Amino acid sequence: MNAETARQPYNVLFLCTGNSARSIMAEAILQRMGSGKFNAFSAGSQPKGAVNPHALNLLERFNYNIDHFRSKSWDEFAKPGAPPLDFVFTVCDNAAGEVCPIWPGQPVSAHWGVPDPPAVEGSDAEVAAAFLDAYGRLANRIESFVNLPIGSLDRLTLKKRLIEIGQTNDNAKGA
Secondary structure, three states, X not given: OOOOOOOOOEEEEEEEOOOOOHHHHHHHHHHHHOEOOEEEEEEEOOOOOOOOHHHHHHHHHOOOXXXXXXXXXXXXXXXXXXXXXXXXXXXXXXXXXXXXXXXXXXXXXXXXXXXXXXXXXXXXXXXXXXXXXXXXXXXXXXXXXXXXXXXXXXXXXXXXXXXXXHHOXXXXXXX
16 A cells, blocks of 8 residues: 555455354454554345354454444445445455455455354354354454554555465464
8 A cells, every 4th residue: 555545544344255254253353453543344245134143142252342243235335435445355265256346445355264153063162163263263364464564565565465364374363
């Protein structure tokens, strides 16, 4: 980003097909970790219409205010009046393969695929572990992202660093 296009706070959109778990958790994490430096949003190509209760329970357990999270379409961020986006991250492989709308602001994008915790079948403990794993992976990546010297990186270098973040930091840790 250069001085002409860089501004703070940066607007970041996390995308997933259903916008019910991973993208919601990423939005919450960035809101907390990047407070004041980033505005976090999430959306889905085919929103489920409700946030996954396991995702909400995990966020609530980590003391997030969960009242404002909702499952919404990515179309909300492509229409006139939507916030200009600086960054768009896909957090599921399905969304990464879809044709995205044209985003206002010409954002830098990257794929940060994370396994889908709602797809896990098993005991309550196994499902909870899958959500905690996804949360940890996202938190690690977002922590790396918020610590980037965004204003001093040219667009190509920034894109490269964002791709690297999506390919690393998978040693998940809980909050």
